[in-house]
Each structure stands twice: as C-alpha cells, then as structure tokens.
Amino acid sequence: NRLLITTGSLQAIHILARAFIDPGDRVLVENPSFIGALSAFRACQAELRAIPLRGDGMDMSLLAKELNSASPQPKFLYYAPNFHNPAGIIYSMEVKQQMIALLRGRNIPVIEDDVYSDIWFDEKDLPEMMNLKAMNPEGIDICFTGSFSKILGPGLRLGWMLVPEAIYRKCELIKQSIDACSPSLSQVLADKFIRSGEIYRYTARIREEYKNRGETMIATLEEHLPEYVTFERPRGGFYTWLQLPKGTDTTIILKRAIEKGVVFVTGKTFDPAGVQNDHMRVSFCNTDAATIRRGIPLIAQAIREIIEK
C-alpha cells in the first residue's frame, strides 16, 4: 500500500473516480450518500446504483441482489463506515463481514471514506468502528480515504488515500495533472501538530465539544419533534438524519424553516437519484449547544406547520 497526500479527501475520491470510471460505468453507492462523492462520480459520467442504508449499514440483501444481477459488474463500491454523512450511523461489524463475504472474488474495489471516525462520543464504539482497511480482507482492494478537515479544519485542504500500489500509480499521474501537489504549508503544520503529540490532546478536546453538541441535539430533538419524525441517535460525527412521514417534501419545510431563521439540508440532496425527499439532515457541527436548543424547536415548529396544516 502507498499513501498519496491530496488536496482534501474529496480530491482523493475525485482522483479514484477518474482512475476507475469510464463514461457509463456502474458504481455502487449508498442511499443516502455524501454529496461530494456523488458529484465526483457524476462528473465522470458514472451510472450510480444506490443501495439503501439501514441503521447498521447498507442493506446487505439488496447489495447481494445488485451484485448478482449487475451486468456488467460495477467498477467499485463507495461507502462511509463511521458517523455517516448524512445518515449519522456506524456500520456494524456484522454488516462489514457480510460486505466482505459478498465482495470477495468479484474484483470490485471498495472506496472507504472514513473522515469522521475521530469524532466518536463513546470509546466503547471503537471496536465496532474498525474499518475494512484495518481488517485487511484478502482478495479485496480497499482504497481508504481520510482527512484532517474534521479535526484541524477544512481550510487546510489536507487529505490522503491509502491504496494498493497498482492503484497508487494510476492516481499519482492523475494527481499530477490536476494540481501537481498539495499545499506544503498545510503538510508542515499538520506534521508538527502530530509529532508534538498536540493532535491527541486537541482531538480529545474537540471530541468532548462535539459530543456535547450531539447530545444536546438528541435531547432537544426528542423533546420537541412530533412522534411521526424518527431518527437514529448519532454516536459521533456531525449529523442527525430525520425520517419524516413517507412522501413528505422537505423542501417545503425548509422554506418555512428559513422564515423562522433556521436551516437544514433536504433529503434529496443525498439521494443518488436526486428524488427521495422525506428526510432532512440536521447538523451540530458548527452550532453551539445554546444555539441548538434555540434552533431545534423552530425546525420542529416548521415540520408541524407543514405536515399538520
């Protein structure tokens, strides 16, 4: 395996997309899925095949069905194991074991996008969070992408991929033609921060802060949301993913919410087909606990006003 430093992890995904996809090729993604990855795959004119997410990861029976029926086979599977954006979930070990069993022998690489895994709330989740790259399953190429954006800040534009040698060689050439190399200033800063050990203290501190924000959000949502809105309680990361009654159009709720001074991201943003809109992503990344306590009741109000009208 080789490490390639990239200008943010999105660039790592973009480069892998260019390395694997010819126009019209199929790729497997989650529904919902990270919008940045979807854009990168769309820019390569991939045909996106979406596997629905459940509370513990992709629906494995639907993945099996897709793999058995897909012809031609997909060029890769893209997934985010921990504190999924937007779904907020962790993949269970059982689901990951099933993924390995399903993918083995098929020559379908996995792009494993694990940028939130430092932002856990409870260390007892750590064993469950082990990524495929660390599990190192025989016979499956795992292209791991990571980032300093969620810990040190997105403005550094400092990400990486850890990939098998043959894939690295293709990606290095693509990287050269995109922006030659990544900012050295950011790399020097991150290097010092890591070597000094300061990164561990700092990460522990921001973990506490995000945990406080996340738990405040969970408590406020549980207090204010109508009972017909459900969600998985996030165990880390930045996001909560609210399921509204089937068929709800959250774009209408968003307009009402904006009038009240709050925003969220509508569900269809993360749907590979750009259609399903009965979820909303609520973020506790950039909002302190007091603001969350003020904002969530306004979102709950907007939901009630539209749905119960």
Add this chain to the structure above:
Amino acid sequence: NRLLITTGSLQAIHILARAFIDPGDRVLVENPSFIGALSAFRACQAELRAIPLRGDGMDMSLLAKELNSASPQPKFLYYAPNFHNPAGIIYSMEVKQQMIALLRGRNIPVIEDDVYSDIWFDEKDLPEMMNLKAMNPEGIDICFTGSFSKILGPGLRLGWMLVPEAIYRKCELIKQSIDACSPSLSQVLADKFIRSGEIYRYTARIREEYKNRGETMIATLEEHLPEYVTFERPRGGFYTWLQLPKGTDTTIILKRAIEKGVVFVTGKTFDPAGVQNDHMRVSFCNTDAATIRRGIPLIAQAIREIIEK
C-alpha cells in the same frame, strides 16, 4: 469577468481543460509548451495541434494556416505570453495584435497562462509584456491564469483564473467536484502579504536575485557554449532554451551531463508530439550565481563530448 481561486494555476488550466474539451477535440498549443498544460489537455484526450514558437511568439503564418484549414475548429488556444517555459521568450506586441486579428470572430477562446510576468529583468520590457486580458480584445474570450507560485512559493498552491461569467459558472462546478475549495491558510497569508504592501518590496528583491542569476547564466553560456548552440537571451523568468544542431538527441547529452553532476530538461519533454529533441531547457531558478558558473561549463563539455566525438 469573475475570479476563481484555484489550487495552483495548473489546477486552473486543468479545470479550463475539463470545461472546454470533449475526447478527440482539437486544441492549439505552442511547440515547445508547458508540460503541465500538455498533461492536463492529454488527460482530457484532446488532439494537440502545435504551432511552432519563434523569438517573438507563435509563428503567425502557421497559426493562420491551422485556423483556415482546421475542421472542426479547435476548442481553444493555449499560450504563455511572458518569459515562456521553456522557451524563455516574450511575445511581441505585433504578434499579439496578429493573434487578435486571426482569432476574432472565430469563437475560439484563449487560455493565457501568465505566471512569470512579475519576474522581469528590465522595466522597459513592461509595455511589450501587456497581456491579452489587459488588452481586452473585443469578441475573444480570454481566460487568464495566474499564480503566487513564482513569487511566494509553489507550496502555497495558490493560483487563479479570471474568466468571463459563463465560463466561470462551468469552472466553479468542476472546481467543486475536484477539491471543493483551495487552502484558506494560503489565501489568508497571501492576502496579508498583499495588503501590507510587503509583496511589492519582496517581489522587487527576488526580481533582482533572478536577474543576477539570469545574467550570470547568459554570460556563462556565451563564454562556454560551442558556436553551433544558439539561444534567445531571456529577459525574465527562470529559463533558457538552447537550440542544438538539428537532429541532436539531447537525451544522450543529458546522460553525459548527469555523469558530470549537472542536469537539464530535454527538449522532447515540451514537444506536444513528444518527439523533437534537439533543444534543452536550462533553468536558473533554483541555482545561485556561483553554482551556475560551475555548472554551465560542465553542460558545455557534455555537449562537445557528444557532438564532436
């Protein structure tokens, strides 16, 4: 016109290439041309049509011929007006006027890559160096690309494009799918450096240093080169472009030079067809005057040993 900040000017060229080129499309480039641009265009599967450079710019009669015979018309013309890499030349005002006359009414945008223009040796060259973007010719879209790499350092990865609104909109979407945005740390640093005025003092200082290196190189080349090697005296930038006797293979000379402890870049690196190899690019960018005085005689020796053997 809109300004898009990019992760180095190479990324600006890469994004413009993606915006304009479909596989198989023709694009007009110089011979010799900047290798980074050639890679970006090749990555989009462009068909490169090369117009030879002379001492004052592209050969205008060959550009006219190409434009009149080309079918389908090229998607854009890429050129570097000042202190060309590798040719070291400045485009004359006359050639730029002819370019404007030839391109007008053809709907062929120009990518004007002007990253060396701060590194002039003599301010009397400034009027001649005015770029097409500043001349603002009616009816021709000029996509200007610039960079802080040659003044503040390439590790900042801080470049930009200044392009018409419609082109900007396409490029912005492509930029988002490549790396979302450019390093904010670099932008903050450059911004402070500019607003404080320090950039003008600093640029004046490095200009003096590069002028000293460039003039040392010219003097040392004139003293040591055999009379069958010719070159245009650079008036700025980082490069001298040596013309060896027609048909010379500079790769053989490079091997001999490496044995002596000096390097240069062979001509075919910059040939869009990757063939013509009877030039060499000698750089005075990263080498102080004393090292230049020591190195050039070794290159001259290597040339003599291979050509006069």
